Amino acid sequence: MARASEQSAPSGSGGAMEPPPDIFDAQALDLEFWLRPRTIDVIRPASKERAKLLYWKDGEIIESAYQDLCHIMRDVNGGNEARTIDPKLFETLWGTQAFVQRYGIEAPLEILSGYRTAASNQKLREAGVPAARQSLHMVGRAADIRIANLNSEVLGGLVKSFRQGGVGFYYRAGPKGGWIHADTGLQRTWKG
Ligand SMILES: [Zn+2]
Secondary structure, three states, X not given: OOOHHHHHOOOOOOOOOOOOHHHOOHHHOOHHHHHOOEEEEEEEOOOOEEEEEEEEEOOEEOHXXXXXXXXXXXXXXXXXXXXXXXXXXXXXXXXXXXXXXXXXXXXXXXXXXXXXXXXXXHHHHHOOOOOOOOOHHHHOOEEEXXXXXXXXXHHHHHHHHOOOOEEEEEOOOOOOOOEEEEEOOOOEEEEO
């Protein structure tokens, strides 16, 4: 599939790749994409864990891998409590990663925040970290993510194009450049 925009992609490897946003539209994905086995490669910077898990195949969730994923998404800052995570959230996270992998972006998906206990969410609020009072993190329906070498505006735009829920854009100065909040609640976007 030749696209004019691909010609401007940097050749070679190792450099930051920023494919043009116009090609980051999940609605352009075909059925074949959605029927593929789903392996997600995630990292938790806070606990330095990394896992590459095949959690969905032939239309069904692979229970053991799904449980491992839920564990990875646990509240690493609040007593390591875990809970069931909405499979729809994993669908968006996997879809996002599988999408950018097509453009040579192989970095793991960084999970900055997954499930949060109410106490842990409150602690963040008190520390001035942006966290909603009724955060969907507290019910296993939200994640704050980042992908190395991927501009957060491009990442957020892609997550939004899945039309699976809310997307928050948290831009920050510095080498890490912020993060994207993705949830499976109402479809809406905001900047925080
Ligand atoms: Zn969040």
